[in-house]
Amino acid sequence: MGDLPSFVDFYTAVHGRAPFPWQDRLARQVAADGWPTEIGVPTGLGKTSAIDVAIWGLASQADRAAPERTLPTRIWYVVNRRLLVDAASEHSDRLAALLTDPPAGPMAEVAHRLRQIEGGVTGVPLRSLRLRGGAVMSGRPGHPAQPAVVCSTVPMFASRLLFRSYGSSNRMWPVDAALAGIDTLVLLDEAHLSIPLVRLVDKLDSCDASSAGVLRAPGTFVSGDGPATLIDGGRARPTLVSLTATGTESAERFDLDDDDLRHPVVLQRLSATKPTSVVDTTAAELAKSIAMEADSAVARSAAPIAVLVFVNRPSTARDVASRLDRHAADVMVLTGQLREPDADVVRRQLLTPGTGLPAGHLAQRERSLVVVATQTLEVGADLDADVVVSETAGVRALVQRLGRLNRLGERPHATCVLVHPVDAEPGLYGDEPAQVRRRLEECDLPVDLGPAVIRSILGAPNDREPVVPELLPAHLWEFAKTSVPVPDAAPAEAFIEGITDDDHTVSVCWRRTMPVGGEPLYPSIADGEWAEVPIREVRRFLSQHDANTWGRVTADGTAIEQIAGDDVRPGNRIVVDASIGGYSCSGWDPDSTTAVVDLSPMLTKTVELTRSSLTEVLGRQLDDSEVELLTDLDDETVTPDIEGAIGQHFAAVLEVDAPELGCTADRATLDRIGAKAAPWLRWQAVESARRVDALDELSIATSVDLMGHLGEVGSVAESIARAVGLGDREARAVHDAARFHDLGKADVRFQRWLGAPTGQVLAKSRMNPGRWRQARIAAGWPDRARHELLSLQLLDRAIELGVSVDQVDLVRHLVGSHHGHGRPWIDISDVAAAMPTRVSIDGVEVMADTDTSQADWDQPERFRSLCEQYGLWGLALLEAIVRQADHLVSAATEVQ
């Protein structure tokens, strides 16, 4: 390993310019003493570079043994604004790409060091992921030793921390909890927006099962029977660092110093002028007044300009946009309620020099642009406008909104107009807008609201203290039981966002065909199909439509269920029949009755083959035998030649850039494309379905020999465990669990289901998804049967016969939970049918009468005991190592 490059060299290699003094000072402090609890750097001065500091800091410890490292492996950049998540993830994507194929020099050395930390499991130095409602909701670092940057909204991160990951199947909640709750750095941007999360993290330790015990008489639990923590040092619990431009001064706060204030760029940005005037109006005339001010600004300007309009509600944004003069300027609307492909179109335009308004690009534009946005653009977005027109709002919001005006101090002509509805009822910001108006009355208008003076003019923010319930061990225990989610458990969102009147959100997707209750949801919903919408509006919308036009995605993500509108909970995923509307080019639009474009054919490259879709594709009626043939394609009926021909035929159709089609494409065109591509798309279904862990029982993959698979997973799991820094005892247990986890698949019925050739025992095989159910019934594998139970029964027999297994309880739990069951309950089948199964383990022939209907009543006690021994997140980490090793080996097999 070479010498660690300095942070200045690393930063310069990434950005092509030297860091600000504070960035270098922070990096040196982190490497020497760890992270401060708060970083108070004003907006526009590169707070996102804390990610660079975290990566460099992690690399600085690569020469230590894994257990000696103190800086966390996963960096969560968490902020309650989706656009800022996107902006940060663009940066981390770029960083990850640079490190994957680094030029010689500082980047190469940092990449080498990160690979060292990763343990050589995949060789990827850094993964970059984005988690937010309406975007990528299923991504996660490939394994717990993988250095990663995860850019996330607060609910996405915190729900993972609390074993309730929004957007994931309940089978994956424990893995997500481990990746959020242990060995993580949380860079919480705009922390004042997320007070409940700060309090939550503070209380996790005392509520964890390893500290508090579970279901015991008070005072009787003595912690410390097992290892106090799996990982020592600063990695056992999340390290939370608040990044805030508007925080309060404290001893722990890292702030700008004199070196920074003398820096010419910092100086220019802090002294940027923002002359602001005020226009009074009424609530009824608000949208009209705002539109008039924006139009006037465009009309007054001799050259095309960029105008940023901020309003407090999406409905106002739609209203303003509809009134703007579109002959004089291009108009764009961005609220937080757009589906990802649609929002992506807007975002790309916003960040495009010349047509958008990215900071640092002063080039002449050809046409004026008016962007109408809600809070989604307030925080951190690196945009720079000539004019801001804003509805009055709270102090913090106005500080942020003004931060998008003359951001870099390069636009001396910049102006701001605040439009104040004098008769408005207190809304989102309470009475703060009125207070702001009164304070501005005391000034000579227009008044400069530049960053150096804005706080003193507008006064202190009138923050409403969020109502956050007290977290108690009993709440956390209910969250940790993920295999049968506790009915009526405390809602995680109360701890994430507080108990508020504000709207919590749900995710909504639109499909042309609604699966009948209980039928598999096919194809799986792609991340980009979701829009994130306030729950109250969704409930109201759903109540106006028949129950069969919508449904909630089940906890395991495989089907939809009919529920009452009142039972829709925050974080739920709702599928709506596209024909009933509810979405327009502005995003969620409950008043729109126009059919919504179903994005699934483009995003999943999958459509369900039916007689009608085939008829449309081929342009003629099909007879029964043709339908049967085409809807039941599998390895035996489609040769590579046929597959190639089909693929070639439709590849051109699929070249269409799906995001561009989002809200503007003609629906009939989209439907035609989806339907015509059906035969080729059918083959993509295998790829799509594999993402659903809950369906892994179906083992869709290239045929894989069972014992070979177990050996490989054992080896990879142990490598991960050692790279994470676990002790020998746990690393061996993880290895054992991984090499035993699928023993139950040796059951003859399971092998018949997989279609194993005589004499072969498979772990997985490829099968047409349409034949799963039929094949299972034909093989005699009982409905709801879990092969994990059989693995446990064989393992017990092996131990009786002398196979050596250390840490038996832990190994048993990890085997039983390797698909997310066993926390604490493992499903059983209704049909009792013991079947002799034979496997060879370490040279010992093991035979047992395995029975999928035999409940393991010891598992709940084992689960509790291990939670108390390792802590809730510690046990989840051990599970994650085994499960993600399994996923990695399976994925690698597919690539081969």
Place this chain on the structure above:
Amino acid sequence: MKSEYVAPGLTGSWLNGWLAAIGITVLVPEIRLRWSDDDEPCAVFDSADLIDRLVAALPTIEDLHLLAIANVNPLSSHAFPRNPTLEAYCDRCRVARERSDFSLSSTITDFTGPDSDRLEHSPFDPSAPKGITIHERLVSCLEAIDDPTTMVAASLAGRARRQQLNGLGFDYRRILAPTVPRANVYVDPIVELLAFYGMALIPVRGDMRRTRARGWTKSSMKRGAFTWPVWMPWIGTAGIDALLDLYWSGGTTGMHVAYSVVPYQQRSTMDSTRGFASERLS
């Protein structure tokens, strides 16, 4: 064959008896519990020396005074009356976290509406005359136990002498004829004390619109608002906890009978009596 202790005094149909049987597994964590398959199932424990082990595990007065719900607790500077302040509640939560104490989460919650600074109680922590707290009721029960070994054996055998106490405040058996003065209610202090520890599995929280105790589906005064199963396999506290999740999610694995509450119907708005009898569901 396991050595067993059959407790005919703790029947599955009697809510307090059911809670008390679970409470035994909380106090003696190694104990496993199942229910007999009689028409009137009763608790069966996997320990022939249950009485000795249980008596050894019973709380002392000092233990009760250290509970997070204690009116006065040496670990907290805040008093904790029947209707405590939010500040007192938060401080007692700190105590609960430090001492792995379920008493708070099973009796009272701050999961109320955003504009409410009220705290709400579990249906298993009903109000009592003169604002007597559940902690005081527990202390009274414990103080009434003068010969633990004899009294525990009698309670489990179903031949305990009931004493003039309020108890937890929801045992229907203490409700007497309307002509009897309300103060003259009688409970079995052993069963009441054990039932309190069974409440460890019944936390109260809310859905941000209303308070919800685990297993309760609606207002505690509605028939069938709380249902509970009895089961066949030997299971300890964690197994019972898992089985209850399964049951309240619609599962039936391992269970053979279920019951639901039949609440005492108050005779007037002035009548604050609470009591939960039961009816068999299957």
